[in-house]
Structures are given as C-alpha cells and as structure tokens.
Amino acid sequence: MISEIIGEFLVLFGTIFYFLSSLGLIRMPDVYNRMQTATKSATLGSLGVIIGVGIWAIGHVGSYAWLPKTFVIAVFLLLTNPISAHALIRAAYKSGIPLWEGSIVDKYREYLEKEEGKEEVSDETKEGEQ
C-alpha cells in the first residue's frame, strides 16, 4: 500500500520534470541553453519515472523482481545521458553554431584561437628550418 503511494508520487515527480524539460526547449534562446534544460530535467525525470515504476510494482503487482531491473536501467541512463549531451553540445560548437548574443565570456574560442596561432607559428618555424 505504502509502496504504491511512493511509486505514484515518484512517477508524478518525474513527469513534472519531463514537462519542464520540454518547456525549456521552447523558452531558451540558443542550443547551448536548451541542452542545459533538456539534459538535466529529462535525466532526473527519467530516474523518477523508472524507479517509481519499480517501487509501484511492489505494491500493485506484488513482485520484487521489477525493482532491481529498473535500478539497472536507471544507472545506465544516469551514466550515458550526460555523455550524449556532451557529444551533442561539442558537435554543435565545432560546426560553428554561435552563442546567444547575451553570452558574456567565451574562453573556449580564446583557447582555440591560441592553439591555431601556435600551430601556424610552429609550421612557419619548420619551413624556415627546411
């Protein structure tokens, strides 16, 4: 009985964060800020829904076999979701999507420009040596 209530609460909690995540996709100004809301809220929402289903099943179906499986799924999701977000945001930056005009610093651009400068200098010195 009590596990049913906890499970229902967790699923509700998860769906609220799913809703906030999709709302953030509409409201945020550029791809980087959208990625922030989408990653965080969707991950926590999924954790809530998945673990919630496992706990709900204890009371509703009377089976303890669901909880370890949902737990494994939740751990895999928690480990892989940030990596996919990182790959997407890095690919977005590499393909030249600009930051929002309200952004205040961009250390990564400074770093890349410095690296390019170094490479050009080293190329020139090599040519000079040859």
Place this chain on the structure above:
Amino acid sequence: MEKASKISRYLYTVIVLFVIWLFLTSSLDPQELTIGLLFSIIIGALTYEVFTERGLANLHPRRIAYAIAYIPYFLWAMIMANLDVAYRVLHPKRPINPGIVECKTVLKNNAGKLALANSITLTPGTITLDVKGDRYFIHWIDVKDASVEGASDNITRPFEKFLKVIFE
C-alpha cells in the same frame, strides 16, 4: 599510473559483469547463477583489456565507502539543479547569463575525469563542452565569476574531494 596485473583486472571485470547479471535476472536460482557466471567469464576474457586499468584495487573499502557517500550528495545536487532549471524556465524574465568558462582540475585519472565531467553536466547550470588535459571548458548558464580560479571554486571543487579518493 601503472597497470595492475592481468589476473586482477580480469577478476574485477568478471565481478562487475556478474553483479550486473544478478541485478538483471533478480533471482538466486542456482541454474541462473551458473549460466551467468559462465557468460561473465567468457565476456570478461574478451573485454577486460579495455574495461579497467587498475583491477581489484577498485574494490578497496575506503573507495567503496566514499562512492556510497557520494551517491546521496550527488542526487541532492541533481535535485537542486532541476529546481534551478525549473526556476529559470518558469520565471517570466528568463534570468540567464550564459558563457563558456574554463576550469582546472586536480584529477589525473581518465575515469575520474569522466566522472567529474558527468557530475558537472548533471548539476546546477553547467554542462561540459570539452576536456583538454586538466582544463575543462564548461558552458555555465549563470556566470558569476569568469576567471579560471573562481570558476573552479564554484564548479569542480565540491566534487573533487569525493572523486579524488574514489579514482586516484
């Protein structure tokens, strides 16, 4: 960091695979345990070289204790992150102040760096853009301090005290 011996790495891989099998089947029937152990041994033999560099040293009690203590700490940070996101999404003026900042880390190990990058991505207002050596480039939704030192204090320092013990 030197690699552990082959046997230690192999045993560690088999143990991890077998624990995942136990969770997936969620039964203690001897037949299922036998076939699970068999498959863990086969898959461990195929994959242990890419799976781990340190082998059984990962199962040191101090590391496990810190890893268990890290879970509630991390979950709490994650819930705060989501309340933060909810505030920014629902607030009519959309109070964001984004930018890409640079942080330094003291972690040397690749697995530790991966765990730190994942933790950064899932906690308040930050997402890892790139990692070069010990420098992290992080997209921060609300930049409070654009210098390298200040950003490290705000972003990476709170996790490093746990991750340093778990992975170093």
